[in-house]
Amino acid sequence: MIEVRNLVKKYGNHVAVDHLDFTVEKGKIYGFLGPNGAGKSTTMNMITGYIASTEGEILIDGHNILEEPEKAKKCIGYLPELPPLYQDMTVMEYLKFVAELKSIPKAEIEKNISEVMSTTKLDEMKNRLIKNLSKGYKQRVGLAQALLGYPEIIILDEPTVGLDPKQIIEIRDLIKSLGEKHTVILSSHILSEVSAVCDYVLIIDHGRLVASDSPENLSKVMTGANSLELTVKGPEEEIRKALDVVENIEELIYHESMVENACDFTVKIAGDRDVRENIFFALAEAKYPILKMQSTNMTLEEVFLKLTDSGEEKEDAGNL
Ligand SMILES: Nc1ncnc2c1ncn2[C@@H]1O[C@H](COP(=O)(O)OP(=O)(O)OP(=O)(O)O)[C@@H](O)[C@H]1O
Numbered sequence: 001m002i003e004v005r006n007l008v009k010k011y012g013n014h015v016a017v018d019h020l021d022f023t024v025e026k027g028k029i030y031g032f033l034g035p036n037g038a039g040k041s042t043t044m045n046m047i048t049g050y051i052a053s054t055e056g057e058i059l060i061d062g063h064n065i066l067e068e069p070e071k072a073k074k075c076i077g078y079l080p081e082l083p084p085l086y087q088d089m090t091v092m093e094y095l096k097f098v099a100e101l102k103s104i105p106k107a108e109i110e111k112n113i114s115e116v117m118s119t120t121k122l123d124e125m126k127n128r129l130i131k132n133l134s135k136g137y138k139q140r141v142g143l144a145q146a147l148l149g150y151p152e153i154i155i156l157d158e159p160t161v162g163l164d165p166k167q168i169i170e171i172r173d174l175i176k177s178l179g180e181k182h183t184v185i186l187s188s189h190i191l192s193e194v195s196a197v198c199d200y201v202l203i204i205d206h207g208r209l210v211a212s213d214s215p216e217n218l219s220k221v222m223t224g225a226n227s228l229e230l231t232v233k234g235p236e237e238e239i240r241k242a243l244d245v246v247e248n249i250e251e252l253i254y255h256e257s258m259v260e261n262a263c264d265f266t267v268k269i270a271g272d273r274d275v276r277e278n279i280f281f282a283l284a285e286a287k288y289p290i291l292k293m294q295s296t297n298m299t300l301e302e303v304f305l306k307l308t309d310s311g312e313e314k315e316d317a318g319n320l
Pocket residue numbers: 011014015016034035036037038039040041042043189
């Protein structure tokens with residue numbers, strides 16, 4: 001659907017996007033995650049054809065964005081970080097204006113507008129001046145204009161910035177529902193947003209792609225393996241024997257426990273098996289009580305901080 005090859009953007013000597021390579025497949029929601037200044041907006045502006053790249057190429061459904069901009073742009077609906085809304089137009093006037101700009105055939109405009117207004121739940125506001133709408137509704141108008149013309153790909157740059165928590169939930173739900181019919185790319189520096197909404201995450205730092213995978217896999221890959229922290233009451237050797245029957249335990253690493261007469265273990269588990277129930281039954285049968293059992297996969301937040309570990313991101317931590 002979208003192929004980004006060796007993409008570079010330089011502003012003077014400053015490299016804002018540094019040899020990015022990735023592919024976006026049809027029908028998924030992608031999160032483009034990175035700290036402020038990582039190069040997210042610059043990349044989105046290149047994908048949508050707003051700015052030219054210094055090097056590399058972008059193919060949208062097979063069309064090169066610089067060589068066949070009209071065909072490529074027809075596939076994309078874009079909600080920039082600051083959507084260009086005309087404050088003195090009503091919602092309806094503005095959507096008509098955008099539909100004409102997008103060269104939607106006259107006969108289809110009315111049906112198309114009514115569909116996007118229903119998707120974005122704007123019907124009640126259609127005759128309201130945009131300047132009199134709340135920030136949440138303004139964002140819906142931004143989304144509605146992106147959806148006009150039935151583009152297959154929807155690109156959203158920080159779509160929930162500046163919204164209150166209720167509006168954030170509403171816009172997130174809307175984005176999830178868009179994922180049923182469209183390929184969605186969403187940029188954000190907010191981790192919870194990306195893990196709540198996206199099937200796939202691309203993490204970018206200093207213009208480079210530092211990781212790309214599903215949120216779950218990223219957590220697993222970063223710990224190296226699936227592992228558990230276990231505290232069990234009983235002697236080490238006996239507990240080891242009792243756990244011998246549990247399949248897929250690769251290694252049991254002993255640590256001295258703070259709890260009297262108990263042992264702490266890190267349990268390394270093969271692949272992505274879930275062996276918690278088997279451990280429970282094996283130790284229950286041997287009558288060694290489990291005092292603690294905790295999965296130690298990293299959270300996406302920890303993955304993000306580890307991958308983008310530099311001074312400035314520490315400041316960002318408060319926003320996560
Ligand atoms: N027009 C420009 N001229 C010079 N430098 C720019 C320009 N636009 C962006 N930059 C720089 O390029 C880098 C990437 O900026 P970009 O806006 O793409 O980051 P971002 O990840 O979208 O961050 P944010 O979340 O703050 O929008 C930053 O260092 C920024 O200062």
